Amino acid sequence: xxxxxxxxxxxxxxxxxxxxxxxxxxxxxxxxxxxxxxxxxxxxxxxxxxxxxxxxxxxxxxxxxxxxxxxxxxxxxxxxxxxxxxxxxxxxxxxxxxxxxxxxxxxxxxxxxx
Numbered sequence: 412x413x414x415x416x417x418x419x420x421x422x423x424x425x426x427x428x429x430x431x432x433x434x435x436x437x438x439x440x441x442x443x444x445x446x447x448x449x450x451x452x453x454x455x456x457x458x459x460x461x462x463x464x465x466x467x468x469x470x471x472x473x474x475x476x477x478x479x480x481x482x483x484x485x486x487x488x489x490x491x492x493x494x495x496x497x498x499x500x501x502x503x504x505x506x507x508x509x510x511x512x513x514x515x516x517x518x519x520x521x522x523x524x525x
Contacts, residue, residue, distance in 0.1 A: 439465060441458055441462065441465075441477055441480065442454050442458055443482070444458075444481060444482045444483060444486060446485060446489075448514070451505070451509040451510055452512075458478070471498065478502075479493070479501070482501075490504045490505070491504075
């Protein structure tokens with residue numbers, strides 16, 4: 412006699428077909444980089460953390476597509492990121508433009524002075 416437990420079989424059906432579980436997962440969205448120099452390092456750390464959970468295989472193609480999708484159109488256009496070969500090239504371009512901590516600190520000081 413097959414094992415029967417409430418909820419494992421379709422109601423009123425004693426066949427061996429399982430009912431489909433009803434699980435609703437909220438999709439995780441990657442953070443979007445808008446081009447704000449102050450938020451670059453925070454965005455990058457959050458992006459890499461979520462990306463590692465969402466794509467543990469580390470597929471180069473998926474990583475590049477996810478990264479491009481996480482960057483504002485204006486930044487992609489300005490830095491011509493669509494021409495980059497992979498995610499490492501994209502990060503290199505972003506870091507050349509946004510990752511200078513001294514320049515970011517100088518912007519903050521100038522803003523505070525005005």
